[in-house]
Amino acid sequence: MALQDYWPFRRRSFATVGSNPxxxxxxxxxxxEGVIRRIRLQQKYGIAxxxxxxxxxxxxxxxxxLSDPLVRTLIDLPCLYASKDGWDIVTDDEALQESVxxxxxDINIDQLIYGWLRNGRIFGTGYLEWTGDNLVLRSSQNMxxxxxxxxxxxxxxxxxxxxxxxIRFEEEEIIHLLNNTFDDYAYGLSDIHPILYLVDLKxxxxxxxxxxxxxxxxxxxxxxxxxxxMPYGPDKINEIVDTFNSLEPGxxxxxxxxxxxxxxxxxxxAFEYGKYMDxxxxxxxxxxxxxxxxxxxxxxxRPIFEPYVRYLQASVEAALNSQLLPQLGDAKFKFRQINVSxxxxxxxxDMVYLAEGVLSPEEVRLERGMNPGGVSELQDTAKNANVSxxxxxxxxxxxxxxxxxxxxxxxxxxxDRK
Numbered sequence: 001m002a003l004q005d006y007w008p009f010r011r012r013s014f015a016t017v018g019s020n021p022x023x024x025x026x027x028x029x030x031x032x033e034g035v036i037r038r039i040r041l042q043q044k045y046g047i048a049x050x051x052x053x054x055x056x057x058x059x060x061x062x063x064x065x066l067s068d069p070l071v072r073t074l075i076d077l078p079c080l081y082a083s084k085d086g087w088d089i090v091t092d093d094e095a096l097q098e099s100v101x102x103x104x105x106d107i108n109i110d111q112l113i114y115g116w117l118r119n120g121r122i123f124g125t126g127y128l129e130w131t132g133d134n135l136v137l138r139s140s141q142n143m144x145x146x147x148x149x150x151x152x153x154x155x156x157x158x159x160x161x162x163x164x165x166x167i168r169f170e171e172e173e174i175i176h177l178l179n180n181t182f183d184d185y186a187y188g189l190s191d192i193h194p195i196l197y198l199v200d201l202k203x204x205x206x207x208x209x210x211x212x213x214x215x216x217x218x219x220x221x222x223x224x225x226x227x228x229x230m231p232y233g234p235d236k237i238n239e240i241v242d243t244f245n246s247l248e249p250g251x252x253x254x255x256x257x258x259x260x261x262x263x264x265x266x267x268x269x270a271f272e273y274g275k276y277m278d279x280x281x282x283x284x285x286x287x288x289x290x291x292x293x294x295x296x297x298x299x300x301x302r303p304i305f306e307p308y309v310r311y312l313q314a315s316v317e318a319a320l321n322s323q324l325l326p327q328l329g330d331a332k333f334k335f336r337q338i339n340v341s342x343x344x345x346x347x348x349x350d351m352v353y354l355a356e357g358v359l360s361p362e363e364v365r366l367e368r369g370m371n372p373g374g375v376s377e378l379q380d381t382a383k384n385a386n387v388s389x390x391x392x393x394x395x396x397x398x399x400x401x402x403x404x405x406x407x408x409x410x411x412x413x414x415x416d417r418k
Contacts, residue, residue, distance in 0.1 A: 015129075021170045023154045031150040036184055040149045051144030051157045052186045058123050058141045061192045064199055065122050070281065071192065071199065074288035078305070079117040082312040083110050085338050091331035100328055107134055117312055120179035124188040127156070128175040130324060135175070145176075145186040153186075175323045177315060195287045202280045224260040232258075309338055 015021070039052075065072055087109070089100045112128065115137045120126035123140035144157040156169040156176075178188035225240055226232035232240075240259065255261065285292040289308040294301040313335045320333040 015170075015173060016168050017165060020155055020168050023170075025148060026152055031152045034151070034184075035149050036147070036151055039147065051146045054144070055124060055182065055185055055187050056190055056193050058190075060196070061122050061190050062141065064192050064196070068199060068202075070202075070284060071195070071288070074285060074290045075121050075191065076118060077290055077294075078288075078309050078312055079114050079121065081305075081309045081338060082117055082316070082335070083113045086110075086336045088334050088336065089331050090334050091329070093329065093331070096329045096331055100325075100331055103133070109135070112137055113316055116177055117316065120177045120188060120315075121191045124179050124190040124193075126177040126179070128177075128324075129169070130173055130175055130327070135324075138174070143174075147186055151184060172323075172327060175319055177319045179315070191288055195284050198280055198284050198287070202277070202284070205277055205280070225258070227258050230258065306338065313338070 065075060087104075089097045089104070091097045091100075112135055116126040116128055118126075119137070119140045125140055125143075127138040127140060127143045129136040129138050138158065142159040144159065146154045146157065148154055153171045155171070156174040158167040158169070160166060179191065180189040182189045225237055282292050285294075286304075289304060291301040291304050294305060298305075317333055317335065325331050325333055
């Protein structure tokens with residue numbers, strides 16, 4: 001179906017409330033001869049099933065994401081990197097490219113992709129509703145999928161309460177993104193699920209062990225009991241231990257000369273607690289594909305972080321190009337190169353884009369922050385600027401030249417280039 005069938009205001013009306021939309025089974029060849037056994041068994045024994053159950057507990061994943069700042073940051077960061085550097089619509093049809101590009105820009109596709117990816121990482125699957133002229137982010141917590149026994153998607157369900165109030169979508173209306181496919185399940189896997197035990201350990205250490213160490217780390221004691229000629233017995237030693245354990249932080253200690261108390265700071269136990277927390281934190285970083293070196297030594301994190309960001313981008317491209325773009329026309333969605341900081345590499349990238357017709361010269365200039373239509377006014381070169389790179393040479397006659405670059409002159413104004 002071409003874009004003009006939707007654009008600008010021809011909206012679809014597929015979604016229904018309380019009843020299933022139309023469904024037609026594809027030829028067996030389309031989905032192979034394989035059978036999803038658990039679906040067939042449910043059908044065989046008459047088990048009512050309007051949708052497949054989610055993998056894991058979405059409420060638990062949401063609670064962890066909202067309450068743990070470390071997990072939230074590590075979930076968000078790759079999604080931000082995946083969507084920050086722009087995208088292109090690749091097609092030979094210039095009118096189609098202009099229409100789709102304009103529509104995606106109008107609906108803020110960058111922010112939608114960020115939220116779509118984030119939902120996928122948190123819950124395992126992200127959903128966008130295609131309305132015919134807009135994409136709308138839908139909740140992953142109450143969206144379900146119904147498939148036939150071969151795996152063809154029949155309907156999407158959004159549970160809102162009573163079955164009569166549930167929203168049913170046709171396959172073409174929902175663009176779903178699987179974060180991490182698992183076996184032949186309809187849903188992806190949450191990135192939070194594998195770290196739940198680590199989050200529990202971290203919470204325990206911060207809350208219980210940390211509180212205990214906070215109580216005693218300031219006032220931990222090395223206690224010697226008794227005198228050489230009058231040693232204490234086990235009962236007396238236990239009594240003293242109980243007494244010291246019951247002390248509040250800062251409480252005065254009164255004892256006789258047969259008890260020696262040495263206050264200790266920064267005990268070995270506190271040091272081991274720090275190592276324990278560091279180990280948990282590193283494991284959480286690695287499980288979420290953001291090495292802990294990302295903050296201080298990003299070059300060490302790139303071999304893991306950047307391939308993962310590219311994997312996320314490839315997942316987005318595959319979902320859009322297989323589910324949405326065929327409804328708009330013969331076009332493909334393509335992310336631009338990420339993390340290109342070297343100007344030479346960026347220049348070569350622009351040359352490829354220009355040669356392939358992906359970007360126009362005006363678009364390249366606009367991306368550089370330059371006037372897309374060319375220079376609006378000439379700028380004078382700084383007086384006595386050394387524009388040729390020579391040293392100790394008279395450049396007065398060259399200072400009369402003007403630089404037609406559309407931005408600040410890149411000349412060496414001091415003449416002392418080394």
